Amino acid sequence: MATTTAAQRREQARHAYDAFMRDCPTNQLLGRLSDKWVSLVVAALSGGPRRYSDLRRKIAGVSPKMLTQTLRTLERDGILTRAVTPSVPVRVDYELTPLGRSLAGLLTAVKDWAEEHIEEVHAARERYGAEEAAAG
Amino acid sequence: MATTTAAQRREQARHAYDAFMRDCPTNQLLGRLSDKWVSLVVAALSGGPRRYSDLRRKIAGVSPKMLTQTLRTLERDGILTRAVTPSVPVRVDYELTPLGRSLAGLLTAVKDWAEEHIEEVHAARERYGAEEAAAG
DNA sequence: GGTAACTACTTACCAGAAGATACCAACTCT
DNA sequence: AGAGTTGGTATCTTCTGGTAAGTAGTTACC
Secondary structure, three states: OOOOOHHHHHHHHHHHOOOOOOOOHHHHHHHHHOOHHHHHHHHHHOOOOEEHHHHHHHOOOOOHHHHHHHHHHHHHOOOEEEEEEOOOOOEEEEEEOHHHHHHHHHHHHHHHHHHHHHHHHHHHHHHHHHHHHHHO | OOOOOHHHHHHHHHHHOOOOOOOOHHHHHHHHHOOHHHHHHHHHHOOOOEEHHHHHHHOOOOOHHHHHHHHHHHHHOOOEEEEEEOOOOOEEEEEEOHHHHHHHHHHHHHHHHHHHHHHHHHHHHHHHHHHHHHHO
């Protein structure tokens, strides 16, 4: 009976690592995931594969440097795949892996939260500013 | 019949804003939420109110500068409240607002994902490194 | 009475990361 | 021949985050 189910192993993993610890590798991983460009790239790819220039147009304001950098680290971490088609001109497609798709739901949820609650946040900022002025 | 339900207004809000746009305020908000310290602070407070030094101990490796900065912006944005008790020595409690609690679930989900999938990410990095060496 | 400790910060400094911009090579289209 | 497409580098400047030290107000200790 030395069998361990996938659920048990997941439960073990949850307790073996703690992102609150500075030297825990999950702390570093959380730092990578907590990135605006990561959120936007993963959200953009959640609808299906996209090309480099396609992502550049979709994610307004991203510089080629940051887009390439973000895509490379996400590829390295197994979140997405990079497929080069040696046509003319060359064509590069990016697509989420199953691992990436499991993450996409969570990151798009945060993005959607921002879109849904921006007005409450703005209202809070105005209240904060008013209190500051009254107190100052 | 000019009535609009809360659900309808939420739906409108979802379409009025687009975090992919550089100049959309939600893009900026997403940038604030996509922060390691924000994730850790909100996750730490999701279990109930905590004091400053309590947070400092819980979130290993955070500097007083970043902790204060993070707490101030989250207070300004209506995610948490700051309550000063003028005892001796002074005591400051931080607590999530209802808005903050609605966000906490999403951010702790990302943190939990990191803890659960760190080994898959490590495996992907090793594969990537091996391919690089073979190709290089 | 001096000084060490506790609280919750603030400030100054600097390395490294992020961002904007320009440029590249290869090819097609007009 | 000149402009436009592709998927990026290279470079320069600005900004952010980490480190380390200082601050204020009170109390406990010797």
